[in-house]
Amino acid sequence: MDPLTLRTSRLLLRDWRDEDLAPFAALNADPQVMEYFPRPLERTESDALATRIRSQFAQSGFGLWAVEVCGVAPFIGFVGLSVPSFEAHFTPCVEIGWRLAGEFWGHGFATEAARAALDFGFDRLGLVEIVSFTVPANRRSRTVMERIGMTHSPDDDF
Numbered sequence: 001m002d003p004l005t006l007r008t009s010r011l012l013l014r015d016w017r018d019e020d021l022a023p024f025a026a027l028n029a030d031p032q033v034m035e036y037f038p039r040p041l042e043r044t045e046s047d048a049l050a051t052r053i054r055s056q057f058a059q060s061g062f063g064l065w066a067v068e069v070c071g072v073a074p075f076i077g078f079v080g081l082s083v084p085s086f087e088a089h090f091t092p093c094v095e096i097g098w099r100l101a102g103e104f105w106g107h108g109f110a111t112e113a114a115r116a117a118l119d120f121g122f123d124r125l126g127l128v129e130i131v132s133f134t135v136p137a138n139r140r141s142r143t144v145m146e147r148i149g150m151t152h153s154p155d156d157d158f
């Protein structure tokens, strides 16, 4: 299936390219970006993650889009939709997620991209629900969720 490209006023949400692997590895190696994950990723782990993301794109035509800031930066990270592989009482489900290089935080790019991904999920895929989760301490990620209008469901805390 041809990967879908989404455009916003400042961003392109696009399929991945080989040139994205180096900047993706750099952000995955950054302890600040990976603060709420078990640890930063080695290059091989980052490349393997990109391969999984790309194969999901190849299967379904959407997923965790590579995010480009038009005319500014060809790759700043990913924002998009995925199907969690773990089991919880709210799975199976579609999750929205984001991970941007630290130098591109504080510009509203995650929120802008997430709105486009949500619209795509609801309008084009016809989803009735999209979830997101993070550790409580990840204030920046929680704030993106709030900005795009998500509500916290305490019954689903895990």
Ligand SMILES: CC(C)(COP(=O)(O)OP(=O)(O)OC[C@H]1O[C@@H](n2cnc3c(N)ncnc32)[C@H](O)[C@@H]1OP(=O)(O)O)[C@@H](O)C(=O)NCCC(=O)NCCS
Pocket (backbone or CB within 6 Å): 032, 033, 034, 036, 098, 099, 100, 101, 104, 105, 106, 107, 108, 109, 110, 111, 112, 133, 134, 135, 138, 140, 141, 144
């Ligand atoms: C989560 C993450 C994507 C959020 O990034 P972010 O930059 O805080 O979020 P946004 O891109 O929406 O930017 C919002 C900020 O840009 C500011 N901003 C500046 N210009 C803006 C504009 N034109 N429009 C909107 N906001 C703008 C906002 O005021 C806000 O600033 P604040 O941080 O001082 O409140 C980022 O911290 C990240 O990649 N973290 C590591 C990965 C991670 O933890 N992912 C989640 C795992 S569950």
